[in-house]
Amino acid sequence: MISGYPVYDICTLSGQQEHDLLADRFGDYLKKHDKLHFPHKHSFYHLVYFTRGSGTHVIDFETYDVKPGQVYFMIPGQVHSWFFEGEIDGYIINFSQAFFTSFLLRPDYLDSLPFFSGNTDDAVIQLNAKTQKAVIALFESVIEESTQHDRYSFDMIRTAMMRLFTLVAREHKKHAEVVTPTYNHTLLANFRKLIEQHYNTLKLPKDYAALLYITPNHLNALCNDILGVSAGEVIRNRIILEAKRMLINPKLTVADIGGRLGFADNSYFTRFFKKQGGLTPDEFRKNFNK
Template sequence: MKEQFPIYDICAISEFKRDDILISRFAPYLQSHKNLALPHKHTFYHMVLFTEGGGTHAVDFTNFPVRPYQIYFMVPRQAHSWSFEGHVDGYIINFSVPFFQSFLLKPDYLDDFQFFDGTTDHAVINIPEGLQQQVKHLFEAIIHESETNERLGLDMVKALMLQIFILISRISVNSSPKGNVNYNQTLLRGFQKLIEQNFANLKLPKDYAELLYITPNHLNAICKDMLGASAGEVIRNRVILETKRLLINLDLSITQIAYNLNFADNSYFTKFFKKYTGQTPEEFRKNTLNNTHHDDVSYK
């Protein structure tokens, strides 16, 4: 029987009391989950601060070296894996999509933070030395709140987490001013959200430009200016990423994946994937799974 590709929710991977949030020091969390052997996805937001250790971790098939005082963020549905060297420690917080929605008047507040936009390049941030102890202190305060039963403890956890988000956003946001740049950033974020909702059905820039009430040329210019890629490339890269995520689900055949992504036939799907990755879908699946077992990687 084919192995089911794992997609975890918070209560499925912990013995913690609440379904909406998991808070832990990293070393005991890692010790408890040695049994996870393949890349997988979460249904929740995932945040890790490393304070000790080395090795690599991967977010959506992009590898990053593990460094002390590196923090990374993941949104639901991203594929994720770890391969550590030696003792690793830090902090981990997993929290559900609705966790902040009842706390803030703006339910999509997290969308304002670049590191929660689902883009791999924004997900991993090395904290400058001057901020490391401040961020660590906030994580320690969250651990304390999770271990005690103080009044409004969960609200305090949320307030401390928001402080972390704001501090980290100040590291990662560049200081280019106003006006047209901010307007273009809003359009770009709208484009990225629309891609998330429609990439399987809408694959042409003109379709998204129409939804944004701008011309395809304007959309293309924004993407090239802010991302260094055309609008068509941004759409195509999202389709390829989803293909890779689906390919590590061993219960899905190549034909099913092509159908799910609205490709006309298997042959065109295979040519499309090989053109932009250098591998057929079958080769990518085989190489990814072989590398996993060969390297004896522990995945979370």
């Protein structure tokens, strides 16, 4: 099956059989993988911290300026590309979900962190000077431990990464509205997880409401209350995002993409895409290529 974009796993990037972790200095990483500036996605969690350089980083078609002291978090499945100016350096860690779930009694630990929500606006964080110093020391510790290969090295890496996550989560909390989790917030999180699983087959809020054992009106009300948009809009936005991801690949026809997203009729998919994004799929593809 032709993917809409190159998909990389840790084993492919590291050249080793160990597929749960890859840690490196970013400048060295770029030299080894000089084609990674093209749009691609990962099958793993991915974080990058910049200590030097400038340019832009595009995550799911949202563009961010690269700045020293900035950290990026990405979850599996997101599409990104970067365009750097001058010398660039920092740190990178790629890790699988199993790397933590095998260590913790909380399989939902990563999902509880705000920067691993999949919302790109929560995933790009400018750290203050004090946090930058602590984060750099933790990245150095992870890289050092990744060369040890003794029975304790992975536990040391996990401990350092959890400290890093906690420091950044605290920094994120300072700049974000503090929301006490409620029953509706939990429902919304479950709704989004169900969309990730079924967006190519289930298109209507009533389908997801049935899976959540609530009424469509309740689902729509909580989306409007928390997100400011309807439940239908949340579903449609996810479908459009996946369509854009696949339109990157010129080998996939618009009809192919519509079929994979569950649209039996190509003209219906084209109308749906244009209504949501203001452009036809072909127009979006041409603009992206420019």
